[in-house]
Amino acid sequence: MSIAFTKTIRGVAVPTLGIGTWEVEGPTATETVADAIAAGYRHVDTAVAYGNHAEVGEGIRRSGIARDELWLTTKIWLDSYAPKRLRESAEQALKDLGVDYLDLLLLHWPAGDDAETEPALRALQQLRDDSLIRELGVSNFPDYLLRPALQIAPEIFADQVEYHAHLAHEKLTATALELDLMITAYSPLAHGEGLTAESVVTEVAAKHGVSPAQVCIAWLARQGNVTVLPRSTNPDRRRENLAALEVDLTAGDVAELDELSRPGKRYINPPFAPRWDD
Numbered sequence: 331m332s333i334a335f336t337k338t339i340r341g342v343a344v345p346t347l348g349i350g351t352w353e354v355e356g357p358t359a360t361e362t363v364a365d366a367i368a369a370g371y372r373h374v375d376t377a378v379a380y381g382n383h384a385e386v387g388e389g390i391r392r393s394g395i396a397r398d399e400l401w402l403t404t405k406i407w408l409d410s411y412a413p414k415r416l417r418e419s420a421e422q423a424l425k426d427l428g429v430d431y432l433d434l435l436l437l438h439w440p441a442g443d444d445a446e447t448e449p450a451l452r453a454l455q456q457l458r459d460d461s462l463i464r465e466l467g468v469s470n471f472p473d474y475l476l477r478p479a480l481q482i483a484p485e486i487f488a489d490q491v492e493y494h495a496h497l498a499h500e501k502l503t504a505t506a507l508e509l510d511l512m513i514t515a516y517s518p519l520a521h522g523e524g525l526t527a528e529s530v531v532t533e534v535a536a537k538h539g540v541s542p543a544q545v546c547i548a549w550l551a552r553q554g555n556v557t558v559l560p561r562s563t564n565p566d567r568r569r570e571n572l573a574a575l576e577v578d579l580t581a582g583d584v585a586e587l588d589e590l591s592r593p594g595k596r597y598i599n600p601p602f603a604p605r606w607d608d
């Protein structure tokens with residue numbers, strides 16, 4: 331295997347590839363999670379907002395995996411950042427997932443009102459002190475918001491952001507290496523919207539005898555402190571995506587793929603998104 335199966339961040343081992351579950355609901359969510367674990371995934375990503383905690387939890391149970399062999403991340407939605415609400419939302423998440431701790435709990439998006447950030451981070455710290463979560467973090471925080479958040483809560487372990495070969499993150503990846511944080515790349519296949527059809531991607535894939543999706547995942551997974559969340563409801567593609575860890579890109583391949591990035595070329599940009607600084 332040319333890319334490590336786990337990344338060690340602040341002394342904590344996190345499986346490099348996680349199965350994404352956004353827009354994966356009902357029995358498909360259970361089947362996706364159970365089969366991903368059977369295929370070898372050891373990292374599952376969900377969110378309160380995905381509305382699939384019960385089904386994801388059922389998938390985890392159905393897989394038969396021991397809880398301590400799995401990295402489980404979920405996210406608190408924007409309407410639950412007040413400390414009491416955040417606590418209730420986290421406790422409900424544990425109940426719905428059927429687990430007694432989370433490996434990582436994130437604020438899903440930066441708060442609309444900056445004043446909400448500190449109390450929300452303090453509430454996450456309290457959950458960590460109470461051993462309901464192992465690590466705390468944020469999602470969709472550009473570098474200019476991550477740095478002040480780290481002043482409040484230096485234990486922030488991760489920032490989960492849209493990250494793929496169309497949208498490189500020089501600032502965040504430098505910060506991650508400087509401060510030993512995890513950057514988790516969401517929508518690594520650009521939400522299925524065109525990245526895998528880029529000629530550079532298909533040419534590199536053909537050269538290595540692998541798929542374009544594997545090239546996109548390997549480009550991310552080889553980077554220091556980066557973990558990656560491809561989502562597929564297709565069992566064969568789930569296995570293909572996991573096998574991307576065996577793809578050995580050359581420095582030349584990486585340089586060519588680096589050229590695909592364009593500032594602001596993101597696919598996930600809701601009206602409540604922050605000002606981006608990439």
Ligand code: NAP
Nearest residue numbers: 350351352516517518519520521522543560561562563567
């Ligand atoms: P993605 O992983 O970038 O792309 C998924 C799309 O690619 C699906 O249409 C899938 O179709 C297709 N696909 C998967 N594997 C493939 C392969 N080997 N070959 C060809 N096509 C393939 O999409 P995403 O769901 O946007 O992002 C992944 C995860 O990141 C989410 O599920 C979620 O857990 C997380 N996320 C977090 C946030 C946040 O705000 N923190 C936002 C977005 C996403 P099939 O299912 O048919 O294979």
